[in-house]
Amino acid sequence: MLLKLLFRNAFRHRLRTALTVCGICVAILSFGLLRTVVSAWYAGVDASSATRLVTRNAISLVFPLPLSYKEKIRGVEGVKLVSLGNWFGGIYIEEKNFFANFAVDSKTYLDLYPEFVIPADQKLSFFKERKGCVVGRKLAKRFGWKIGDAIVLRGTIFPGNWEFVLRAIYRGRDKTIDENQFFFHWDYLNETMKKIQPRRADQVGFYMVGMASPDITAETTESIDKLFKNSFAETLTETEKVFQMGFISLSQTILTVIQLVSMVVIVIIMAVAANTMAMSVRERMSEYAVFKTLGFGGGYLAFLILGESMVITALGCGMGILLTYPAADAFARAVGEFFPVFNVAKETIYLDIAASVIIGVVAAVFPIWRAVSVPIASGLGRIG
Amino acid sequence: MAPVIEIKDLTKSYRRGSQSIVVLENLSLDIEESEFLALMGPSGSGKSTLLNLIAGLDKADSGSIRVRGTDISSLSENGLAKWRAENVGFIFQFYNLIPVLTAFENVELPLILTNLSRKERKEHVTTALRLVNLEDRMEHYPRQLSGGQQQRVAIARAVVTDPTILVADEPTGDLDRRSAEEVLGLMEKLSSVIGKTVVMVTHDPRAAKKAGNIKYLEKGVLANAPQASFPECI
Numbered sequence A: 001m002l003l004k005l006l007f008r009n010a011f012r013h014r015l016r017t018a019l020t021v022c023g024i025c026v027a028i029l030s031f032g033l034l035r036t037v038v039s040a041w042y043a044g045v046d047a048s049s050a051t052r053l054v055t056r057n058a059i060s061l062v063f064p065l066p067l068s069y070k071e072k073i074r075g076v077e078g079v080k081l082v083s084l085g086n087w088f089g090g091i092y093i094e095e096k097n098f099f100a101n102f103a104v105d106s107k108t109y110l111d112l113y114p115e116f117v118i119p120a121d122q123k124l125s126f127f128k129e130r131k132g133c134v135v136g137r138k139l140a141k142r143f144g145w146k147i148g149d150a151i152v153l154r155g156t157i158f159p160g161n162w163e164f165v166l167r168a169i170y171r172g173r174d175k176t177i178d179e180n181q182f183f184f185h186w187d188y189l190n191e192t193m194k195k196i197q198p199r200r201a202d203q204v205g206f207y208m209v210g211m212a213s214p215d216i217t218a219e220t221t222e223s224i225d226k227l228f229k230n231s232f233a234e235t236l237t238e239t240e241k242v243f244q245m246g247f248i249s250l251s252q253t254i255l256t257v258i259q260l261v262s263m264v265v266i267v268i269i270m271a272v273a274a275n276t277m278a279m280s281v282r283e284r285m286s287e288y289a290v291f292k293t294l295g296f297g298g299g300y301l302a303f304l305i306l307g308e309s310m311v312i313t314a315l316g317c318g319m320g321i322l323l324t325y326p327a328a329d330a331f332a333r334a335v336g337e338f339f340p341v342f343n344v345a346k347e348t349i350y351l352d353i354a355a356s357v358i359i360g361v362v363a364a365v366f367p368i369w370r371a372v373s374v375p376i377a378s379g380l381g382r383i384g
Numbered sequence B: 001m002a003p004v005i006e007i008k009d010l011t012k013s014y015r016r017g018s019q020s021i022v023v024l025e026n027l028s029l030d031i032e033e034s035e036f037l038a039l040m041g042p043s044g045s046g047k048s049t050l051l052n053l054i055a056g057l058d059k060a061d062s063g064s065i066r067v068r069g070t071d072i073s074s075l076s077e078n079g080l081a082k083w084r085a086e087n088v089g090f091i092f093q094f095y096n097l098i099p100v101l102t103a104f105e106n107v108e109l110p111l112i113l114t115n116l117s118r119k120e121r122k123e124h125v126t127t128a129l130r131l132v133n134l135e136d137r138m139e140h141y142p143r144q145l146s147g148g149q150q151q152r153v154a155i156a157r158a159v160v161t162d163p164t165i166l167v168a169d170e171p172t173g174d175l176d177r178r179s180a181e182e183v184l185g186l187m188e189k190l191s192s193v194i195g196k197t198v199v200m201v202t203h204d205p206r207a208a209k210k211a212g213n214i215k216y217l218e219k220g221v222l223a224n225a226p227q228a229s230f231p232e233c234i
């Protein structure tokens, strides 16, 4: 019966409750989306493996390293596998069709990335085809590519039109894996360059180093960089995670701002919900006084008020969470190129729920304190 | 037989800023079992204050109030709440029903604090509503009832726990003559037939006449007859 009363109280002012529920819903929705944007930004970091290192030119990523480093790096203790690649920067038809494309030493690279799952027969035909390429499932879907299709990329860093044949499509082992990438054989790039610009042949953008064990210390990375100390191309070796972080740190300030905004949204809606509850409770002061007169203690009042507050926030939160998924989908479709991985994480939903519980409690605390502490006689507004 | 309510040397004052005003001073009063007592007096004389003290809604500065032997001035806040739930039925001037609960649910409310089963509660509520002649309005919400009917629901709510005493502060203050008659008739019946002790504050001499006993409160002092300064009651 008290439960019934609590629900009826919550819907006493339909408009007020509806507006508050809407507000909470929108707040939870934007909180969820902002969080998802942040985690999409970090997706590359989360997906990075603990056993992979990236070795690049110490001056900057745009400067290459000699191909001869490969064997030297392989000689370092603890190194299991060395692959290499170049950022190709090719454009498919128009610039707005942006996606990441790399020339990589294909066999070693795919060995280093077991999270790219490719059917065995496709993998084999990719290895056999000089101009073969492998693309992520989402990318293939985006341009309607099928196995066997010819794809032409216009080079920006490496001049000319480059022809490829789609031989394999990979899918991510889990949802955090970017399925929007394009890889082809580094040998194809290098041999072509030997013909057209021999000066630029045998140049490597980065080495991917696979370590035998994931406990990588500063010494491990130093032992690689030490090899090339005082050479004409010094190296900088980092874990893949740190390397990815380097990209993110550029936009770190923006991320902080987004995170801050998501917090502010919650605080604002907390104030709105608290205001709604305070208004409702003030109007019903005489009713709560009647409860106290009849012998109901503070616990009952707290239950009624907190319960009402929780009903309202739970409704708003539920709607907000339900809307987060379609909204995130729409968002991903609109800006998919920038966020290769755009999933609503479970953690975000947990955060949503935690935020709503906090909103519900905070909104109820002050009204409860008021209702409990007001003397009965003044609550009744003079008994008579 | 000992009186149900024994009030001894009761003093109550309110602080207003730095000064305190004494409302009741060394007031003593006995109320007998099944008595229907009307309290009259000019506005501000402290009638409501006295009633609140008797009902355990407020605490006196000094003196004692014993109800069936229990000194309620010595009870703690929680003890007092529990005591109220078991011993006092309240009737207010503005009925004070809960608007989102039906007549039935309003009457059931005080029974939630008892350990009666749902079925027993239903029986009690039905009996109480039958007593006030509103069995057919059980499912109505307060706004669907007239003032007089609402006050009768309030009476049902006050008696449903079978309390020792009933207190009413101007129960007819907001009613028309006919509804007031009904309500007063009920209260009279409660004391004479069922044997409840009823204390009622009123401004209406006609209402007071229904009561078996009338006391006049003026300047913190109780009297059996109105003083000259209170002519409206003569």
Ligand SMILES: Nc1ncnc2c1ncn2[C@@H]1O[C@H](COP(=O)(O)OP(=O)(O)OP(=O)(O)O)[C@@H](O)[C@H]1O
Pocket (backbone or CB within 6 Å): A377, A378, A384, B014, B015, B016, B023, B041, B042, B043, B044, B045, B046, B047, B048, B049, B050
């Ligand atoms: N909570 C309070 N704080 C301060 N003064 C109060 C308080 N309650 C009552 N008083 C004062 O105590 C005096 C008696 O008030 P009370 O309500 O008992 O009068 P009353 O006889 O019931 O009047 P009425 O007939 O108008 O209802 C008044 O002067 C009032 O101003």
Ligand SMILES: [Mg+2]
Pocket (backbone or CB within 6 Å): A383, A384, B047, B048, B049, B169
């Ligand atoms: Mg009064």
